[in-house]
Amino acid sequence: MKKVLYSFLMLVFFSGCATNPNGTKMKASDEQTKLEVYNRAMFNFNYQLDKKVLKPVAKGYKAITTQDIRNRVTSFFNNLEEPANAINNLLQGEVSATGTSIARFAINSTLGLLGTFDVASGWGFAEKSNSFDATMAKYCIPDGPFVVMPVIGPSTPRYLVGWGADSFASPMYWALLDKDDETWAISVIYGATALKYINKRAENLALLDSLEEGSVDFYATVKSAFLQNRQKFKSLCHHKAENNGQTTSYDFDFDDMEEE
Amino acid sequence: MKKILMYMIAAFLMMLGQAQAIDANKAESFVKSVTKQGIEEIINSNVSRQEKDARFEKLFNEYLDLDYIGRFVLGRYYKTATPAQRKEFIDVYRAFNIKTWSQRFDEFKGKSFVFAGTTPSNSEGQLFVNTTVNMGEGEPAKVVWRVKDNGHSMKIVDIIIENVSLAITARNEYTAYIKKSPNGLNDLIADLRAKAAK
Numbered sequence: 452m453k454k455v456l457y458s459f460l461m462l463v464f465f466s467g468c469a470t471n472p473n474g475t476k477m478k479a480s481d482e483q484t485k486l487e488v489y490n491r492a493m494f495n496f497n498y499q500l501d502k503k504v505l506k507p508v509a510k511g512y513k514a515i516t517t518q519d520i521r522n523r524v525t526s527f528f529n530n531l532e533e534p535a536n537a538i539n540n541l542l543q544g545e546v547s548a549t550g551t552s553i554a555r556f557a558i559n560s561t562l563g564l565l566g567t568f569d570v571a572s573g574w575g576f577a578e579k580s581n582s583f584d585a586t587m588a589k590y591c592i593p594d595g596p597f598v599v600m601p602v603i604g605p606s607t608p609r610y611l612v613g614w615g616a617d618s619f620a621s622p623m624y625w626a627l628l629d630k631d632d633e634t635w636a637i638s639v640i641y642g643a644t645a646l647k648y649i650n651k652r653a654e655n656l657a658l659l660d661s662l663e664e665g666s667v668d669f670y671a672t673v674k675s676a677f678l679q680n681r682q683k684f685k686s687l688c689h690h691k692a693e694n695n696g697q698t699t700s701y702d703f704d705f706d707d708m709e710e711e
Numbered sequence: 712m713k714k715i716l717m718y719m720i721a722a723f724l725m726m727l728g729q730a731q732a733i734d735a736n737k738a739e740s741f742v743k744s745v746t747k748q749g750i751e752e753i754i755n756s757n758v759s760r761q762e763k764d765a766r767f768e769k770l771f772n773e774y775l776d777l778d779y780i781g782r783f784v785l786g787r788y789y790k791t792a793t794p795a796q797r798k799e800f801i802d803v804y805r806a807f808n809i810k811t812w813s814q815r816f817d818e819f820k821g822k823s824f825v826f827a828g829t830t831p832s833n834s835e836g837q838l839f840v841n842t843t844v845n846m847g848e849g850e851p852a853k854v855v856w857r858v859k860d861n862g863h864s865m866k867i868v869d870i871i872i873e874n875v876s877l878a879i880t881a882r883n884e885y886t887a888y889i890k891k892s893p894n895g896l897n898d899l900i901a902d903l904r905a906k907a908a909k
Contacts, residue, residue, distance in 0.1 A: 577850075578850055580850065657818065658818075661811065661814065661815050664811065664906075665807075665811040665815075665906075666884060667884065667885070667888050667899065667902045667903065667906070668884050668885075668887050668888045668891070670887075671883055671884040671887035671888065672880055672883075672884045674883070675875075675879065675880045675883035675884060676875045676880055679874055679875045679876060679879060679880065680873055680874045680875050681874075682874055683874045699830055699839065699855075700874060701839075701855070701857075701869070701871045701874065701876040701879065702832050702833055702834070702839070703876070703878075703879065704833070704834060705779065705782075705783050705834060705868065705878075708783075708786060708787055708789055708790055
């Protein structure tokens with residue numbers, strides 16, 4: 452775990468260098484090009500990995516499971532995220548959402564049979580998902596550049612730090628703390644993590660295929676969609692939101708023909 | 712006297728409203744009717760695939776302002792394109808979109824849009840109609856429709872799914888493609904044409 456944390460820190464440090472505003476404009480664009488070249492190469496690597504490993508496995512998994520089973524699996528992993536939701540809602544001062552997340556975790560872990568059923572939603576406790584990524588955005592910590600990570604895929608430094616921090620709040624990580632039987636815990640965690648991503652991929656088979664078919668530069672499409680989706684965090688940082696006259700992140704000017 | 716003054720103010724306000732703003736209620740009912748038509752007459756109807764595609768094409772051409780969107784997605788390359796290239800691009804862009812979306816459209820089978828009011832736009836005569844779609848598990852997806860009032864009719868000029876604008880995504884993709892390709896825009900046109908014909 453220490454090693455993972457170290458590489459996160461390295462990444463943040465590295466990205467800090469890459470966007471150093473003191474550099475000349477020429478140098479900055481040089482670095483941007485370098486990052487773009489790396490990103491495209493890593494994107495292709497991940498794409499091949501997906502094509503040769505994850506996608507076939509997900510297809511096989513989809514063939515032997517029903518939609519209902521996959522829904523239960525999705526529900527189970529969503530439930531494991533509730534402690535992180537609760538902590539981040541609290542860190543963002545959303546007291547009632549914090550209560551909702553705690554109630555959901557308590558109800559769904561027990562009556563919802565280890566979270567496989569979302570009983571709480573039916574009782575009026577709709578999911579209030581949140582993340583440390585959003586918490587950092589709320590405290591106006593910048594996002595950093597778009598980076599494609601091996602296996603993990605599209606990310607930004609803040610996204611990665613948030614992802615790492617949230618995993619400490621997962622009951623799966625708590626299981627690791629049980630030092631008496633570490634090997635057992637680790638294999639369970641690896642197995643569960645694999646299931647989580649295979650299940651996720653199986654649910655996205657059609658969507659990702661159609662997205663790829665409908666694009667002439669898949670990397671550019673994924674990058675654009677990933678970064679646009681993250682614009683939702685921008686309004687969380689208050690002093691920045693006030694300066695911005697835009698009503699929504701996607702309210703661009705159709706007559707602006709200069710930007711790319 | 713007071714009453715007359717009130718009427719005059721009200722009439723003035725209404726004129727003002729008409730002159731610069733798009734009617735939020737009208738825009739919302741416009742999107743309602745488009746999605747209703749799409750779901751009832753295309754997705755849920757018991758007709759052949761060909762008939763579905765034909766109906767989708769009609770719906771698409773009638774309610775989407777593709778000339779306006781196509782101009783935007785080329786970004787700065789639109790300015791340097793010849794009139795012939797512009798026309799060619801818009802034509803293949805239209806064919807390509809009809810092709811990919813009429814297939815993707817079926818994913819909304821059995822789902823319905825919940826309307827959640829409107830949000831103003833900084834662009835004159837445009838606004839955003841907010842909807843959500845229940846996707847089964849997890850939180851509902853947020854789908855926003857950008858509507859433009861052309862004076863005599865309304866058109867959809869962008870669809871934003873979970874904060875991702877289709878127009879911006881297309882622009883980012885196409886400008887990146889043109890930049891990389893040896894023959895620029897002509898390559899893009901050829902590639903889109905091949906994909907639309909597949």
